[in-house]
Amino acid sequence: MQDTASVLALAPDEASVKAARGLVAPAKWPLLGADAAAVWGECQGSGSKPYQTQVDLSGPAFRCTCPSRKFPCKHGLALLLLRVADPGRFQPTRPAWVDEWLTSREQKEKKKEEREERKAHAPSAEPASASxxxxxxxxxxxxxxxxxxxxxxxxxxxxxxxxxxxxxxxxxxxxxxxxxxxxxxxxxxxxxxxxxxxxxxxxxxxxxxxxxxxxxxxxxxxxxxxxxxxxxxxxxxxVGWPVDKDSVVAHGDAVDDTWSVLGVVQEQREPKLIERRVWLHGQQSQRRALLLDHSYGGRGFEQAWEPGSSARATLHFFPGAAGLRARCSESERLGAATWPNATLGQEWDEIARRLAASPWTTMHPLVLRNATLERTATGWRCVVQGQDLPVRTEENFGWQLLATSGGHPVHLAGEWDGEAFFPMSAWRDDQTAPGGSAHPHE
Missing domain, CATH: 1.20.120 (Four Helix Bundle (Hemerythrin (Met), subunit A))
Structure with missing residues (x-):
């Protein structure tokens, strides 16, 4: 950085240039230093402690204790501008915080070179067909x-x-x-x-x-x-890499079955984004499935699913060890659902299997048979086969389920996140209860 133009070329925007020029005053810098490897200084800001600013000239690379997210920040630019304008003010004795940073950078660079060396001699992580x-x-x-x-x-x-x-x-x-x-x-x-x-x-x-x-x-x-x-x-x-849904229909594991709708959940994710989760149970395959869709700006969803109903449908499952998420290519509504009859032990075993295969799965379908919903001083819970499970739900929905059950055991379908049960629907053996809700979660 031998001249002003080369320093200003590093600025992220014009506002940073203007702000940096306002800091080019020795009075604002109680400490200034430089040698062949780095430039450093302390700039007095609005707080009690000055900002520690340093530049590794081999990059150049910048570091500053100010909260700015711009890179480089105005302090880094001002420090270099001041060195160009008045190099005689910079002393060669490095403070400990500069030595520590430069040593850390050297170690990181050495490790990076070692990784690159290993990478050069290792087989490629990507298939030959990768673009x-x-x-x-x-x-x-x-x-x-x-x-x-x-x-x-x-x-x-x-x-x-x-x-x-x-x-x-x-x-x-x-x-x-x-x-x-x-x-x-x-x-x-x-x-x-x-x-x-x-x-x-x-x-x-x-x-x-x-x-x-x-x-x-x-x-x-x-x-x-x-x-x-x-x-x-x-x-x-x-990591958030989206899967092409058309390729799922074309190549995903296809399962044709009569699917019971265990529950439907809609949640506001962003001001204009709604997420819908539809949980299904295959009557012949005994497989659970998740249809995950999003609606933006008030647009409706392509398919309608009603809790407690059933439909003949072909589901195409997304690739993955969890084996839950699917896409529906065609469906025909039939009538009332046929509810799963798994024991609590079987439900926990299936969740354990799924977690062992894919530990990042955060939400699991869970059916609780003969569960008693209770309101306690600290919140909701349900008692099933001697186990107490914490329940999280909207108050209105909880009271609706309690009124439906009359305090007696009912069958519940919901989501389990590893900490609590979120009920979606309820039924008895003699009838289907109107337990569905658009927003059952707190």
Missing amino acids: PREIQRWERIDGAAQELQRWMADQLAQGLGSLGAGSLEGWRTMAARMVDGQAPGLGQRLLEAAERVRQGADWPEQVMRRLGLLQLACDGVQRRASLPEAVQADLREV
Whole structure:
């Protein structure tokens, strides 16, 4: 950076240039230093501590303790502009924080070279049929996953107990970086972990469980070539790589059956985005299925499904070890549902099998036969075969189910997320109860 023009060429926008020029004043910089490898300084801002700004000239690479998301920030630009304008003010004695950063960068660069060396001599993780575009996306996802792993290691080294409302902004920033790295699914799961921080007495356990699954996903991305195809498909879903629905119909496992509609759930995901989950049970195949659709801007869904009804349909299942999500190509409505007759032990065994095959599956269909719904001082619960299961539902829907059952055992179908049961519908052996709800979740 020998002249002003070469420094300004690094600016992300004109606003940064203007802001940097306003900081080119020695009085704002109580510490200035430089040598052949780096430039550093402390810039007094609005807080009590000055911002520590440093530039590795080999990149150039920038680091600053200010909260700006621009790269480089105005402090980094101003530091280089000041060095061009007045190099005599810069002293060669490095502070410890500069040495630590440069040493860290050297170590990371060495590890990167070692990884590249191993990668050059290792078999390709992508099939020979992969397109250049697909290979490029996986390379970006690889980089995002490695960055997320390093970041999570830093968070754990600091300890979850240090987390507060202010520090969670960094979690949101990292989630945004996952989107930039073409791995939006990793970012969404990180935000879900952040939502658990300091929520409930067991929040450290809940956060650690979610971070553990993220770590597992990052490990899987790096060694995906050695994993079965079904698990590779699950990883694509975890990182947020959409599957072409037409290819699912053309090549997915097709199951023709009479399907009972266990329940329908609609949830607002974004201001104009609605997610619909339709849970089905195959009467002959005994297979469970999830139809997952989204509606944006008030548009309706292509197919209508009513809880408690049945339909003759051909479902095409998405690739993946979980074996739940499917797409319906054609259906014919028949009449009332024939409800599953599995025991609670069989239901838990199926969930355990599914989790063993695909640990990232977050929602499972669950049928509870002869369950008693109760309202306690702390919330809802249901008692079934001697087990107490926590229930989460809207108050109105809970009271509707309680009124339907009259306090007696009924059969319930719902979703299980590993922590609580979300009821969708209820019925008795002699009739189908009107237990469906558009928004049964809290």
